[in-house]
Amino acid sequence: MQKFTKLSGIAAPLDLVNIDTDMIIPKQFLKTIKRSGLGVNLFDEMRYDDDGKEIESFVLNQPAYRDAQILVAGDNFGCGSSREHAPWAIADFGITCIIAPSFADIFYNNSFKNGILPIALPQEQVDVLMKDAEKGANARIEVDLEAQTITSSDGEVFHFEVDAFKKHCLMNGLDDIGLTMEKAASIDAFEAAAASARPWV
């Protein structure tokens, strides 16, 4: 998993509440054999018209936000189906931090497993950052996971909360597999012992 420590990037404002995982990645994209490559279909139905042409007004189609790494959104982000394709699509697009007043539970957990930092802040603070994001490419927002702070382009600092263990995993790029790999010495030792005890395996 990608490590997440610090990020200084463009933030795309998506001022909608209840953005569900169907909106994030519609079900016709679930037959894939990959978790990568879903970025082009992120927010597919909001982003493209029936002929597959980009809808200009959609935020991620605007030149200023094509390289956005942060998303600022409304309440209850990521609700609906538990599909892990949603964080896969977001990460594949290049967004690794989402700021919103609240998140749906499963999506919140899935995000951490995929190198994405979801940050829940009080509505007033999200409002400030939403305004900041609307300034486009000139406004870079800074996220420091170690210090647990977000700094707006005006230098205003907001503190955020994150579970210590999740923080540890994200900062070190550890998913379940990464954590198990930290115990590689135990696995190596087991394998060596087993190889002499049961060499036919």
Place this chain on the structure above:
Amino acid sequence: MSPKTLYDKIWDAHVAHEAEDGTCLLYIDRHLVHEVTSPQAFEGLRMTGRKVRAPEKTIAVPDHNVPTTLDRANAATMTEDSRIQVEALDTNAKEFGLHYYPVTDVRQGVVHIVGPEQGWTLPGMTVVCGDSHTATHGAFGSLAHGIGTSEVEHVLATQTLIQQKSKNMKVEITGKLAPGVTAKDVTMAVIGLTGTAGGTGYVIEYCGEVIRNLSMEGRMTVCNMAIEGGARAGLIAPDETTYAYCKGRPHAPKGAAWEAALAYWKTLYTDEGAHFDKILTIRGEDIAPLVTWGTSPEDVLPITGVVPDPASFKGGKVGAAQRSIEYMGLTAGQKLSDIEIDTVFIGSCTNGRIEDFRAAAEILKGKKIKEGMRAMVVPGSGLVRAQAEEEGIAQIFIDAGFEWRLAGCSMCLAMNPDQLQPGERCAATSNRNFEGRQGRGGRTHLMSPAMAAAAAITGKLTDVRDLM
């Protein structure tokens, strides 16, 4: 040392790390991979730059999606989605250096049949696969169970699984089986008694005289459906029957290694006085040829019975039974042996082995299936197919009017072109009768291969003993 169960012994021999809260890293000896649940796992490895830790312990075979018609070499017989998944497995197996049995290989077949056949599955091992019927391999006295895609990736990368230990359950089948009663009836009888959740949280050890007298094929049938009873895995202690089956298989140990293995395998039994959290005993003599009437594998009844009255059930099961009977197009009180069928499917990882085919052929010999019946027999592997042809069994099926197919999962789950149409009713030797399992609106009655053969002849669910 306190006495241990077989499960305790295998578990203890595979703990690579134990955390303070009892969460263990269980070392995996064999990882079986098929095309449906693995693509994202390999993708995950690529995205993170990880390798397969032990490719020499990882075996890949496409089975769920592959067509079983003779023209399957022609990729056009596969749907686009299926073709892509099979191709992905092909690429992944080659790129990561796995043992691989492609569609064109005579050894290809259902992953749970190929593993034992090639000697990959051996007593005392831990075996996992992204497929719930991995329980099959427990027949060898190996701890075998299904895992999800994220766990597939975990095993590929680390050769371990994060696990908490299950509880021990003993299922003893005493005495002898009556003529016409098979391993399939035994495993269905157990699920009928425990229900589909009765094994939840447990690893089941099957034992008793009936189990001892089963062939390896029969034991695999029994363990295969442990998952249908909710158990994490099913186990049978290895014995002479097991050793005889393993000996000489391509990946079984040879020479001195065989002797060493054998000495170890002989320690794999439940110690006298070991603790079981739950015990179930069934008399072999009490088991009749069984069929399912509903849409859950626990909906089993002797073929001599009648469709039950939903009101006779308790609690939440009343509504479920009502819904099952409606879906299945039956009426309460109807004799099971009056239910007419239009399709017969003999195959799957439950009953796609040579012994299953012998049992069905025994009933079919010199007979014809009912006119208009669609009957297919799908070998569990290319080698089963070849053996059946050699023994003349294939010809018996063909003469009776069956389609003689190539190996794969086929109509067990209808991910390939072999499907039921809405309302079609099938006598099937597979393991799940869920709504839509064999095709949208399709109706499935589970039974043994001999019972399925009998149904093919009469066109109705039939007591095989009447044709013996």
